[in-house]
Amino acid sequence: MSADRRIEAITQRIVERSKPTRAPYLERVRAAAAKGVHRSVLACGNLAHGFAVCSPGDKAALSGDTVPNLGIITAYNDMLSAHQPFETYPTLIREAARAAGGVAQVAGGVPAMCDGVTQGQPGMELSLFSRDVIAMAAGIGLSHNMFDAAVFLGVCDKIVPGLVIAALTFGHLPSIFIPAGPMTSGLPNDEKTRIRQLYAEGKVGRAELLEAESKSYHGPGTCTFYGTANSNQMLMEIMGLHMPGASFVNPNTPLRDALTKEAAKRALAITALGNEFTPSGEMIDERSIVNGVVGLHATGGSTNHTMHLIAMARAAGIQLSWQDISDLSDIVPLIARVYPNGLADVNHFHAAGGMGFLIKQLLKAGFLHDDVRTVYGQGLAAYTIEPKLGADGNVLREDAPEESHDPKVLARIESPFQPNGGLKMLTGNLGKAVIKISAVKPERHIVEAPAIVFHSQQAMQDAFKEGRLNRDFIAVVRFQGPKANGMPELHKLTPALGVLQDRGFKVALLTDGRMSGASGKVPAAIHVTPEAVDGGPIAKIRDGDMIRLDAVAGTLEVLVDAADFAARPAVTVDLSDNDYGMGRELFASLRQMAGPADMGASVLF
Structure with a gap:
């Protein structure tokens, strides 16, 4: 448990409140897991449909019960900058799966809308509900019962929460979330805001506004301000659903591809067919949810997660409340300054020490539960690293720094930017x-x-x-x-x-x-x-x-x-x-x- 007794007390009251719903949820997860490899229950006609387009080698592998099959749920589309990089991921994942002795199939796609495109438009009224539609769409993809584990390709606002709800609904399966990373830095966010205000006052025209917006949102990857999309990535890492260091590596780089392949191999390693079975429904517990809330406060994250975290937790039978979130905010200090809480963007955050430094500082003060399960197979201390590309093309992890590379962006826990999460x-x-x-x-x-x-x-x-x-x-x-x-x-x-x-x-x-x-x-x-x-x-x-x-x-x-x-x-x-x-x-x-x-x-x- 965490060293900080206040964190422990809030966690324990969530545990007590959740008992009537968490216990039956875990019973369902364990009953589903006890059935073993689910392809074994499929009739021959079912199975033939499931691997009809596979190569002869993959068909042979999937005919039995000993080769793991990885289901890919993807939110790819090529209109959204954050999701366009996912176009190449299924190929990378299939190659990595074969190299690890497994198989990977795209199980289904889910919708992915952009609040930036629909902002102030009628389509924005579909945005919040898209989260639940995404959860249901992912559920349809996984309902074919062909898979031993799942990887989820999603980044933005409602997409990751919807995918988490689906992953926890299929909590008997191991799940890993694979991000695409942020776009490179463009026009500084404070300058973009200045132009927006001038436009609102009628002091600049549409041409100047569009030029500023286009310089801000200019390439593949997530928007670089710390909104819901990047809060999602922080959450997936601090809750143990990402591989360590995966959140904020730019798209279309060798390190990004190496992290993607590593995640695919790891997903196959934690199925029930191996010795490290890590079903997501058991892995994510009350401590993981509290860690997510703590990360949200320490980074000044999105208010959307006062709803999304509650919905995500409920999918696992965990009863989180606004009071819990507010009480944790009173305890956890703000140690990151990323726009709109500061001038830096998420690339500056990553360069200053990123998630590894953040988690190290929070663990040091006892604000996080280290004794959680993660997809990496170790406690949260294993996430206090910086990811690098090794000479062999694989991911190399080095210890996160003891000091921030930029104290204006990431502060030590002893000298926070403010004493609470805000x-x-x-x-x-x-x-x-x-x-x-x-x-x-x-x-x-x-x-x-x-x-x-x-x-x-x-x-x-x-x-x-x-x-x-x-x-x-x-x-x-x-x-x-x-x-x-x-x-x-x-x-x-x-x-x-x-x-x-x-x-x-x-x-x-x-x-x-x-x-x-x-x-x-x-x-x-x-x-x-x-x-x-x-x-x-x-x-x-x-x-x-x-x-x-x-x-x-x-x-x-x-x-x-x-x-x-x-x-x-x-x-x-x-x-x-x-x-x-x-x-x-x-x-x-x-x-x-x-x-x-x-x-x-x-x-x-």
């Missing part, structure tokens, strides 16, 4: 919400101002352009929750609010929608639950109501007489415009079924 839960008479303050200046952690209510991003943008927002206010943007319209990210509001804050006004955002990993310098109480469409208190707010957002005390209050506020009717609005177009009609049943944000906003649990 992700907090807010509670009060408006319900529950989440706020990320790691990039918000301390003097803005408390905002008390009158409400201005909007029912869409566009309405607030119009008000900004018309000059009606040059004052202190809290923007209440409601009917943006999972049931209302799929809970889109509201990043189009960021430039306008940033401009107003720079002009000296006290501003904040309060919404039942999302902001995600790019949440920046403006205080934002997000994921408000109950959401407006369910008649939550946010639906009772009126223009001019004084609201107090206090990220220090962890409170969110409308300062209205309690009896008067309780007597107010909840506002309703016509949401029919959200029902059709860009595929939204296909997601009507998911909007109706969606759970609340603090339970993962899932349609599966």
Whole structure:
């Protein structure tokens, strides 16, 4: 167990809370694993279909029960920069599998949408639900019962959480996640933000904005800011689902290919056919989930994971809560400064010491559980390394440095950038919400101002352009929750609010929608639950109501007489415009079924 008693106490309360669901989950995993190699239960006709296009050698290997078969679930498409590198991965994985005496097959593909493309567009209303669709699509691929282990090729926002849910649903199989890495550094993120704000003010045109955006997002790999996609990669490594050091190596490099081949071989080595059987459902436990939350706080990671981690944990029968996440935030210091929490990008983070230095520092202070299982076969201390390319073309691992290569990007645990992780839960008479303050200046952690209510991003943008927002206010943007319209990210509001804050006004955002990993310098109480469409208190707010957002005390209050506020009717609005177009009609049943944000906003649990 961790040396820090506070981490141990939170972990233990999650264990106790989870017993009614974790125990039956493990029984199902163990019962499935006890059946042995699953191809043995397939009828000859089933098996013939399963290897019809294989080479004669692979057919011979798969006819029996002694050669492991690796299922590849891929999120490849060539529109998304983060996923385009996966085009060549199946070939690399097949070659590595054959070299290791196994077989690999693409079991299925899953959709992969880009929030960057759909930001502020109707398609963004499909984004959150794509996580659960991805989990189901991966489940279909693995349901053929042909595989002894699985590798998952995915990177971005909803894709990795969806794939983790699938991996844990098939928890009797070993699973390894194989990343593609970040694109090389382009236009600095702070300069991109400056151009966006100038565009919002009408001081530069579309041509200048497009040029800046194109210099920022310019090649294969993930976007280089520390949003949900790169938070995903951090999580997979600190939870032991990546090979050590795999997260932030650039695409199309010899080291990247070497890590991919190594992961394929390792996946075959940890099947039930060998001596190191590591089923993902047993490997990932309450300690692994806590390690993920600790990593999120130490790096100032994405607010989306206040929902995704809960949904991922529930897939393994583990009951994580916002209170757990908030309490861990109070304990774990911020030791990484990566945009939007600093000027560096993830390439600078990796060069400063990356995941190996981060994990070493957190272990040293007792903030992580070292005694976890990982796909590498050792505890988390084995991840305190830097990956290099050996002379033989294989992965070579060296000890992570004792000192950061850039203390402005990665700090020692003894001298953190701030004493807490900056992700907090807010509670009060408006319900529950989440706020990320790691990039918000301390003097803005408390905002008390009158409400201005909007029912869409566009309405607030119009008000900004018309000059009606040059004052202190809290923007209440409601009917943006999972049931209302799929809970889109509201990043189009960021430039306008940033401009107003720079002009000296006290501003904040309060919404039942999302902001995600790019949440920046403006205080934002997000994921408000109950959401407006369910008649939550946010639906009772009126223009001019004084609201107090206090990220220090962890409170969110409308300062209205309690009896008067309780007597107010909840506002309703016509949401029919959200029902059709860009595929939204296909997601009507998911909007109706969606759970609340603090339970993962899932349609599966």
